[in-house]
Amino acid sequence: MSFMALNEKLTTVFAGDLRELMLISYIVLGNNAVTNRFIEGSYQMPVHAWSSLYAIDRFPGIRAKEIRSIFPRPQNTISRAISLLEQRGYVRQGASESDGREKRLFTTTQGQQILAEMTAMSLRRQAELFAPLTAEERDTFFGLALKIAAGQNLLQSVVLGSNEAPSSTLVADPILNPGVDRD
Amino acid sequence: MSFMALNEKLTTVFAGDLRELMLISYIVLGNNAVTNRFIEGSYQMPVHAWSSLYAIDRFPGIRAKEIRSIFPRPQNTISRAISLLEQRGYVRQGASESDGREKRLFTTTQGQQILAEMTAMSLRRQAELFAPLTAEERDTFFGLALKIAAGQNLLQSVVLGSNEAPSSTLVADPILNPGVDRD
DNA sequence: GTCATGTCGATCCATATGGATCAATCTTTC
Protein backbone atom coordinates (compact mmCIF):
# COMPACT_ATOMS: atom_id res chain seq x y z
CA MET A 1 0.00 0.00 0.00
CA SER A 2 1.82 3.10 -1.18
CA PHE A 3 0.23 5.76 0.99
CA MET A 4 3.50 7.53 1.52
CA ALA A 5 2.84 10.65 -0.47
CA LEU A 6 -0.77 11.11 0.60
CA ASN A 7 -1.67 13.04 3.68
CA GLU A 8 -3.60 11.63 6.55
CA LYS A 9 -7.01 12.93 5.48
CA LEU A 10 -6.65 11.64 1.95
CA THR A 11 -5.61 8.28 3.26
CA THR A 12 -8.71 8.19 5.39
CA VAL A 13 -10.99 9.19 2.54
CA PHE A 14 -9.42 6.60 0.30
CA ALA A 15 -10.19 3.99 2.92
CA GLY A 16 -13.89 4.89 3.15
CA ASP A 17 -16.92 3.50 1.40
CA LEU A 18 -16.69 5.90 -1.49
CA ARG A 19 -13.01 5.28 -2.00
CA GLU A 20 -13.13 4.35 -5.65
CA LEU A 21 -15.22 7.30 -6.71
CA MET A 22 -13.14 9.64 -4.59
CA LEU A 23 -9.86 8.33 -5.87
CA ILE A 24 -10.48 8.48 -9.59
CA SER A 25 -12.06 11.89 -9.24
CA TYR A 26 -9.07 13.05 -7.29
CA ILE A 27 -6.72 11.90 -9.99
CA VAL A 28 -8.58 13.30 -12.95
CA LEU A 29 -9.69 16.57 -11.42
CA GLY A 30 -6.26 17.18 -10.00
CA ASN A 31 -4.66 16.45 -13.32
CA ASN A 32 -7.19 18.56 -15.20
CA ALA A 33 -6.57 21.57 -13.03
CA VAL A 34 -2.90 21.45 -13.91
CA THR A 35 -3.38 20.65 -17.57
CA ASN A 36 -6.20 23.08 -18.20
CA ARG A 37 -4.29 25.93 -16.69
CA PHE A 38 -1.35 25.11 -18.88
CA ILE A 39 -3.34 24.91 -22.09
CA GLU A 40 -5.36 28.01 -21.39
CA GLY A 41 -2.24 29.90 -20.43
CA SER A 42 -0.04 28.74 -23.28
CA TYR A 43 -2.52 28.59 -26.11
CA GLN A 44 -5.33 30.95 -25.10
CA MET A 45 -7.98 28.40 -25.71
CA PRO A 46 -10.24 26.25 -23.53
CA VAL A 47 -9.28 22.64 -23.22
CA HIS A 48 -12.29 21.57 -25.21
CA ALA A 49 -10.92 23.40 -28.20
CA TRP A 50 -7.79 21.31 -28.12
CA SER A 51 -9.81 18.16 -27.59
CA SER A 52 -11.91 19.03 -30.60
CA LEU A 53 -8.86 19.78 -32.68
CA TYR A 54 -7.47 16.40 -31.72
CA ALA A 55 -10.65 14.66 -32.76
CA ILE A 56 -10.88 16.52 -36.06
CA ASP A 57 -7.31 15.73 -36.95
CA ARG A 58 -7.73 12.11 -36.04
CA PHE A 59 -10.98 11.74 -37.96
CA PRO A 60 -10.89 14.04 -40.97
CA GLY A 61 -14.38 15.00 -42.06
CA ILE A 62 -15.87 14.28 -38.65
CA ARG A 63 -19.10 16.04 -37.82
CA ALA A 64 -19.45 18.25 -34.76
CA LYS A 65 -21.97 15.93 -33.28
CA GLU A 66 -19.65 12.97 -33.44
CA ILE A 67 -17.02 14.76 -31.41
CA ARG A 68 -19.42 14.56 -28.52
CA SER A 69 -19.28 10.80 -28.48
CA ILE A 70 -15.52 10.97 -27.99
CA PHE A 71 -15.45 13.83 -25.49
CA PRO A 72 -18.60 13.70 -23.40
CA ARG A 73 -19.32 17.43 -23.30
CA PRO A 74 -22.47 19.41 -23.95
CA GLN A 75 -23.33 20.32 -27.49
CA ASN A 76 -22.83 24.06 -27.19
CA THR A 77 -19.39 23.56 -25.73
CA ILE A 78 -18.28 21.72 -28.84
CA SER A 79 -20.02 24.26 -31.04
CA ARG A 80 -18.11 27.10 -29.46
CA ALA A 81 -14.83 25.24 -29.50
CA ILE A 82 -15.15 24.64 -33.23
CA SER A 83 -16.09 28.22 -33.85
CA LEU A 84 -12.91 29.30 -32.06
CA LEU A 85 -10.80 26.83 -34.01
CA GLU A 86 -12.23 28.17 -37.25
CA GLN A 87 -11.53 31.77 -36.26
CA ARG A 88 -7.93 30.90 -35.53
CA GLY A 89 -7.58 29.13 -38.83
CA TYR A 90 -6.86 25.73 -37.31
CA VAL A 91 -9.91 24.09 -38.79
CA ARG A 92 -11.88 24.49 -41.96
CA GLN A 93 -15.28 23.14 -42.74
CA GLY A 94 -16.20 21.50 -45.97
CA ALA A 95 -19.89 21.54 -46.72
CA SER A 96 -21.47 18.16 -46.58
CA GLU A 97 -23.07 17.30 -49.88
CA SER A 98 -25.40 14.78 -48.36
CA ASP A 99 -26.81 16.97 -45.59
CA GLY A 100 -26.89 20.76 -45.59
CA ARG A 101 -26.97 20.95 -41.83
CA GLU A 102 -23.78 19.09 -41.24
CA LYS A 103 -20.32 20.53 -40.97
CA ARG A 104 -17.60 18.27 -42.22
CA LEU A 105 -14.50 19.32 -40.32
CA PHE A 106 -10.84 19.17 -41.32
CA THR A 107 -7.66 20.49 -39.76
CA THR A 108 -5.55 23.01 -41.65
CA THR A 109 -1.77 22.80 -41.89
CA GLN A 110 -1.58 25.42 -39.18
CA GLY A 111 -3.93 23.40 -37.04
CA GLN A 112 -1.84 20.31 -37.49
CA GLN A 113 1.26 22.16 -36.45
CA ILE A 114 -0.14 23.45 -33.21
CA LEU A 115 -1.76 20.12 -32.51
CA ALA A 116 1.57 18.35 -32.91
CA GLU A 117 3.07 20.65 -30.30
CA MET A 118 0.24 20.14 -27.91
CA THR A 119 0.19 16.40 -28.40
CA ALA A 120 3.89 16.14 -27.69
CA MET A 121 3.33 18.01 -24.47
CA SER A 122 0.41 15.79 -23.53
CA LEU A 123 2.48 12.72 -24.11
CA ARG A 124 5.08 13.95 -21.72
CA ARG A 125 2.39 14.77 -19.22
CA GLN A 126 0.92 11.32 -19.61
CA ALA A 127 4.29 9.72 -18.99
CA GLU A 128 4.74 11.85 -15.92
CA LEU A 129 1.33 11.02 -14.55
CA PHE A 130 1.68 7.29 -15.01
CA ALA A 131 5.32 7.15 -14.00
CA PRO A 132 4.48 5.49 -10.66
CA LEU A 133 3.33 2.40 -12.54
CA THR A 134 5.45 -0.19 -14.29
CA ALA A 135 4.72 -0.91 -17.94
CA GLU A 136 2.85 -4.03 -16.96
CA GLU A 137 0.82 -2.22 -14.34
CA ARG A 138 -0.05 0.44 -16.87
CA ASP A 139 -1.42 -2.20 -19.17
CA THR A 140 -3.45 -3.74 -16.40
CA PHE A 141 -4.79 -0.39 -15.32
CA PHE A 142 -5.69 0.51 -18.87
CA GLY A 143 -7.47 -2.77 -19.45
CA LEU A 144 -9.57 -2.40 -16.35
CA ALA A 145 -10.40 1.23 -17.09
CA LEU A 146 -11.48 0.15 -20.53
CA LYS A 147 -13.93 -2.27 -19.02
CA ILE A 148 -15.41 0.51 -16.95
CA ALA A 149 -15.69 2.79 -19.96
CA ALA A 150 -17.37 0.06 -21.95
CA GLY A 151 -19.99 -0.40 -19.25
CA GLN A 152 -23.53 0.55 -20.05
CA ASN A 153 -24.08 3.02 -17.26
CA LEU A 154 -21.23 5.45 -17.56
CA LEU A 155 -23.05 8.18 -19.45
CA GLN A 156 -26.51 7.32 -18.28
CA SER A 157 -27.34 6.18 -14.81
CA VAL A 158 -30.11 3.89 -13.74
CA VAL A 159 -29.72 4.53 -10.04
CA LEU A 160 -29.56 8.29 -10.42
CA GLY A 161 -32.56 8.18 -12.71
CA SER A 162 -30.79 10.43 -15.18
CA ASN A 163 -32.44 9.19 -18.30
CA GLU A 164 -34.39 12.21 -19.46
CA ALA A 165 -31.35 14.05 -20.71
CA PRO A 166 -32.15 17.49 -22.15
CA SER A 167 -31.23 18.11 -25.73
CA SER A 168 -28.12 20.15 -25.17
CA THR A 169 -26.70 17.75 -22.68
CA LEU A 170 -24.96 14.46 -22.86
CA VAL A 171 -26.85 11.92 -24.76
CA ALA A 172 -26.12 8.28 -24.64
CA ASP A 173 -25.40 7.88 -28.28
CA PRO A 174 -27.18 4.91 -29.81
CA ILE A 175 -24.03 4.28 -31.77
CA LEU A 176 -22.07 4.17 -28.57
CA ASN A 177 -24.17 1.52 -26.97
CA PRO A 178 -25.35 -0.48 -29.92
CA GLY A 179 -27.65 -3.29 -28.90
CA VAL A 180 -28.43 -2.44 -25.35
CA ASP A 181 -32.13 -2.42 -24.64
CA ARG A 182 -31.66 -2.87 -20.94
CA ASP A 183 -33.78 -5.70 -19.50
CA MET B 1 -10.41 -6.59 -24.90
CA SER B 2 -13.96 -5.55 -24.18
CA PHE B 3 -14.53 -2.94 -26.82
CA MET B 4 -18.08 -4.08 -27.43
CA ALA B 5 -19.94 -1.08 -26.07
CA LEU B 6 -17.57 1.56 -27.46
CA ASN B 7 -18.08 3.04 -30.85
CA GLU B 8 -15.53 2.93 -33.59
CA LYS B 9 -14.07 6.36 -32.97
CA LEU B 10 -13.66 5.79 -29.27
CA THR B 11 -11.97 2.51 -29.95
CA THR B 12 -9.54 4.27 -32.24
CA VAL B 13 -8.81 7.01 -29.72
CA PHE B 14 -8.28 4.47 -27.00
CA ALA B 15 -5.73 2.76 -29.21
CA GLY B 16 -3.70 5.93 -29.81
CA ASP B 17 -0.69 7.36 -28.06
CA LEU B 18 -2.72 9.35 -25.60
CA ARG B 19 -4.95 6.45 -24.76
CA GLU B 20 -4.47 6.47 -21.01
CA LEU B 21 -5.11 10.16 -20.59
CA MET B 22 -8.07 9.99 -22.93
CA LEU B 23 -9.58 7.00 -21.23
CA ILE B 24 -9.48 8.13 -17.63
CA SER B 25 -10.72 11.56 -18.63
CA TYR B 26 -13.54 9.95 -20.55
CA ILE B 27 -14.59 7.95 -17.54
CA VAL B 28 -14.43 10.70 -14.99
CA LEU B 29 -15.82 13.51 -17.10
CA GLY B 30 -18.61 11.31 -18.36
CA ASN B 31 -19.45 10.22 -14.86
CA ASN B 32 -19.25 13.75 -13.53
CA ALA B 33 -21.65 15.06 -16.12
CA VAL B 34 -24.25 12.55 -14.98
CA THR B 35 -23.57 12.92 -11.28
CA ASN B 36 -23.32 16.70 -11.22
CA ARG B 37 -26.56 17.09 -13.05
CA PHE B 38 -28.24 14.81 -10.57
CA ILE B 39 -26.88 16.57 -7.49
CA GLU B 40 -27.57 20.04 -8.83
CA GLY B 41 -31.04 19.01 -9.86
CA SER B 42 -31.97 17.13 -6.71
CA TYR B 43 -30.28 19.21 -4.07
CA GLN B 44 -29.89 22.65 -5.63
CA MET B 45 -26.23 22.83 -4.81
CA PRO B 46 -23.00 22.57 -6.76
CA VAL B 47 -21.12 19.33 -6.42
CA HIS B 48 -18.36 21.01 -4.50
CA ALA B 49 -20.81 21.81 -1.75
CA TRP B 50 -21.58 18.17 -1.28
CA SER B 51 -17.90 17.30 -1.44
CA SER B 52 -17.21 19.86 1.24
CA LEU B 53 -20.04 18.59 3.39
CA TYR B 54 -18.61 15.11 3.07
CA ALA B 55 -15.19 16.30 4.17
CA ILE B 56 -16.55 18.29 7.08
CA ASP B 57 -18.59 15.38 8.35
CA ARG B 58 -15.70 13.02 8.01
CA PHE B 59 -13.25 15.34 9.73
CA PRO B 60 -15.12 17.39 12.32
CA GLY B 61 -13.37 20.66 12.99
CA ILE B 62 -11.59 20.65 9.64
CA ARG B 63 -10.47 24.02 8.32
CA ALA B 64 -11.58 25.27 4.93
CA LYS B 65 -8.06 25.20 3.68
CA GLU B 66 -7.64 21.54 4.48
CA ILE B 67 -10.62 20.58 2.38
CA ARG B 68 -8.59 21.66 -0.60
CA SER B 69 -6.07 18.94 -0.02
CA ILE B 70 -8.84 16.36 -0.27
CA PHE B 71 -10.71 17.91 -3.17
CA PRO B 72 -8.25 19.68 -5.42
CA ARG B 73 -10.34 22.75 -6.19
CA PRO B 74 -9.52 26.45 -6.08
CA GLN B 75 -9.77 28.25 -2.79
CA ASN B 76 -12.72 30.45 -3.65
CA THR B 77 -14.74 27.45 -4.78
CA ILE B 78 -14.46 25.90 -1.35
CA SER B 79 -15.14 29.23 0.29
CA ARG B 80 -18.39 29.63 -1.60
CA ALA B 81 -19.42 26.05 -1.02
CA ILE B 82 -19.01 26.45 2.71
CA SER B 83 -20.89 29.71 2.68
CA LEU B 84 -23.79 27.95 0.97
CA LEU B 85 -23.69 25.07 3.43
CA GLU B 86 -23.81 27.53 6.31
CA GLN B 87 -26.75 29.38 4.79
CA ARG B 88 -28.66 26.15 4.47
CA GLY B 89 -27.87 25.21 8.03
CA TYR B 90 -25.92 22.10 7.12
CA VAL B 91 -22.70 23.32 8.64
CA ARG B 92 -21.76 25.49 11.56
CA GLN B 93 -18.44 27.06 12.31
CA GLY B 94 -16.84 27.06 15.70
CA ALA B 95 -14.30 29.81 16.17
CA SER B 96 -10.78 28.56 16.45
CA GLU B 97 -9.28 29.63 19.73
CA SER B 98 -5.74 29.28 18.50
CA ASP B 99 -6.08 31.35 15.32
CA GLY B 100 -8.69 34.03 14.72
CA ARG B 101 -8.56 33.61 10.97
CA GLU B 102 -9.47 29.96 10.91
CA LYS B 103 -12.93 28.51 10.66
CA ARG B 104 -13.37 25.23 12.41
CA LEU B 105 -16.20 23.48 10.60
CA PHE B 106 -18.76 20.97 11.84
CA THR B 107 -21.84 19.41 10.32
CA THR B 108 -25.23 19.99 11.92
CA THR B 109 -27.79 17.25 12.44
CA GLN B 110 -29.57 18.51 9.38
CA GLY B 111 -26.35 18.38 7.41
CA GLN B 112 -25.71 14.85 8.52
CA GLN B 113 -29.15 13.80 7.40
CA ILE B 114 -28.85 15.16 3.90
CA LEU B 115 -25.31 13.85 3.65
CA ALA B 116 -26.48 10.35 4.55
CA GLU B 117 -28.99 10.49 1.72
CA MET B 118 -26.45 11.73 -0.77
CA THR B 119 -23.85 9.24 0.32
CA ALA B 120 -26.27 6.36 -0.08
CA MET B 121 -26.96 7.53 -3.60
CA SER B 122 -23.27 7.87 -4.37
CA LEU B 123 -22.64 4.37 -3.14
CA ARG B 124 -25.20 3.04 -5.53
CA ARG B 125 -23.68 5.08 -8.30
CA GLN B 126 -20.25 3.76 -7.47
CA ALA B 127 -21.50 0.20 -7.57
CA GLU B 128 -23.12 0.87 -10.93
CA LEU B 129 -20.01 2.44 -12.37
CA PHE B 130 -17.69 -0.33 -11.29
CA ALA B 131 -20.11 -3.11 -12.02
CA PRO B 132 -18.13 -4.23 -15.09
CA LEU B 133 -15.28 -5.29 -12.82
CA THR B 134 -15.10 -8.29 -10.52
CA ALA B 135 -14.32 -7.69 -6.87
CA GLU B 136 -10.76 -8.72 -7.45
CA GLU B 137 -10.39 -6.47 -10.47
CA ARG B 138 -11.79 -3.58 -8.47
CA ASP B 139 -9.12 -4.10 -5.85
CA THR B 140 -6.42 -4.22 -8.48
CA PHE B 141 -7.73 -1.11 -10.17
CA PHE B 142 -7.96 0.72 -6.90
CA GLY B 143 -4.44 -0.22 -5.90
CA LEU B 144 -2.98 1.00 -9.16
CA ALA B 145 -4.98 4.22 -9.07
CA LEU B 146 -3.70 4.79 -5.57
CA LYS B 147 -0.16 4.56 -6.83
CA ILE B 148 -0.90 7.19 -9.42
CA ALA B 149 -2.50 9.46 -6.84
CA ALA B 150 0.47 9.06 -4.56
CA GLY B 151 2.85 10.11 -7.32
CA GLN B 152 4.67 13.38 -6.93
CA ASN B 153 3.51 15.04 -10.10
CA LEU B 154 -0.24 14.80 -10.01
CA LEU B 155 -0.96 18.29 -8.71
CA GLN B 156 2.17 19.91 -9.96
CA SER B 157 3.78 19.13 -13.25
CA VAL B 158 7.43 19.31 -14.09
CA VAL B 159 6.95 18.89 -17.81
CA LEU B 160 4.19 21.47 -18.03
CA GLY B 161 6.24 23.82 -15.92
CA SER B 162 3.24 24.57 -13.75
CA ASN B 163 5.06 25.36 -10.61
CA GLU B 164 4.29 29.02 -10.09
CA ALA B 165 0.73 28.39 -8.99
CA PRO B 166 -1.21 31.57 -8.17
CA SER B 167 -2.55 31.92 -4.67
CA SER B 168 -6.15 31.06 -5.36
CA THR B 169 -5.29 28.01 -7.36
CA LEU B 170 -4.25 24.53 -6.48
CA VAL B 171 -1.27 24.37 -4.31
CA ALA B 172 0.72 21.25 -3.77
CA ASP B 173 0.30 21.10 -0.07
CA PRO B 174 3.55 20.49 1.75
CA ILE B 175 1.60 18.15 4.01
CA LEU B 176 0.50 16.25 0.98
CA ASN B 177 3.96 15.53 -0.28
CA PRO B 178 5.96 15.41 2.88
CA GLY B 179 9.63 14.80 2.31
CA VAL B 180 9.94 15.23 -1.37
CA ASP B 181 12.72 17.55 -2.43
CA ARG B 182 12.84 16.25 -5.96
CA ASP B 183 16.48 15.59 -6.84
C1' DG C 1 6.10 48.59 20.67
C1' DT C 2 6.26 49.14 14.98
C1' DC C 3 6.74 47.56 10.51
C1' DA C 4 7.25 44.01 7.06
C1' DT C 5 5.76 39.68 5.68
C1' DG C 6 2.79 35.59 5.57
C1' DT C 7 -1.54 33.13 5.78
C1' DC C 8 -6.74 32.40 6.03
C1' DG C 9 -10.93 32.97 3.96
C1' DA C 10 -14.29 36.46 1.43
C1' DT C 11 -15.17 39.06 -2.40
C1' DC C 12 -14.64 41.25 -7.19
C1' DC C 13 -14.97 40.69 -11.88
C1' DA C 14 -14.19 38.86 -16.39
C1' DT C 15 -14.95 34.61 -18.58
C1' DA C 16 -16.67 29.75 -19.15
C1' DT C 17 -20.41 26.71 -18.75
C1' DG C 18 -24.61 24.42 -19.75
C1' DG C 19 -29.79 24.27 -20.25
C1' DA C 20 -33.01 26.13 -23.30
C1' DT C 21 -34.28 27.87 -27.50
C1' DC C 22 -33.83 28.96 -32.36
C1' DA C 23 -33.26 28.73 -37.50
C1' DA C 24 -32.16 25.74 -41.05
C1' DT C 25 -32.45 21.46 -43.04
C1' DC C 26 -33.82 16.68 -43.64
C1' DT C 27 -37.30 12.85 -43.23
C1' DT C 28 -41.73 10.84 -42.90
C1' DT C 29 -46.52 10.55 -43.62
C1' DC C 30 -50.47 11.52 -45.90
Next chain:
DNA sequence: GAAAGATTGATCCATATGGATCGACATGAC
Protein backbone atom coordinates in the same frame (compact mmCIF):
# COMPACT_ATOMS: atom_id res chain seq x y z
C1' DG D 1 -46.86 18.37 -52.90
C1' DA D 2 -47.89 20.07 -47.71
C1' DA D 3 -47.46 19.41 -42.81
C1' DA D 4 -45.50 17.30 -38.76
C1' DG D 5 -41.59 15.76 -36.59
C1' DA D 6 -36.62 15.03 -36.04
C1' DT D 7 -31.94 16.51 -36.22
C1' DT D 8 -27.85 19.61 -36.74
C1' DG D 9 -25.36 23.31 -35.00
C1' DA D 10 -25.67 28.48 -33.29
C1' DT D 11 -27.13 31.54 -29.99
C1' DC D 12 -29.35 33.45 -25.59
C1' DC D 13 -29.02 34.00 -20.91
C1' DA D 14 -28.58 32.89 -16.14
C1' DT D 15 -25.18 30.83 -13.32
C1' DA D 16 -20.61 28.77 -12.12
C1' DT D 17 -15.81 29.26 -12.27
C1' DG D 18 -11.28 30.78 -11.17
C1' DG D 19 -7.52 34.37 -11.00
C1' DA D 20 -6.75 38.40 -8.52
C1' DT D 21 -7.40 41.18 -4.76
C1' DC D 22 -8.78 42.45 -0.17
C1' DG D 23 -9.38 42.65 4.91
C1' DA D 24 -8.41 40.42 9.08
C1' DC D 25 -5.35 38.25 11.80
C1' DA D 26 -0.70 36.13 12.89
C1' DT D 27 4.22 35.96 13.03
C1' DG D 28 8.91 37.58 12.94
C1' DA D 29 12.65 41.10 12.99
C1' DC D 30 14.24 44.97 14.94
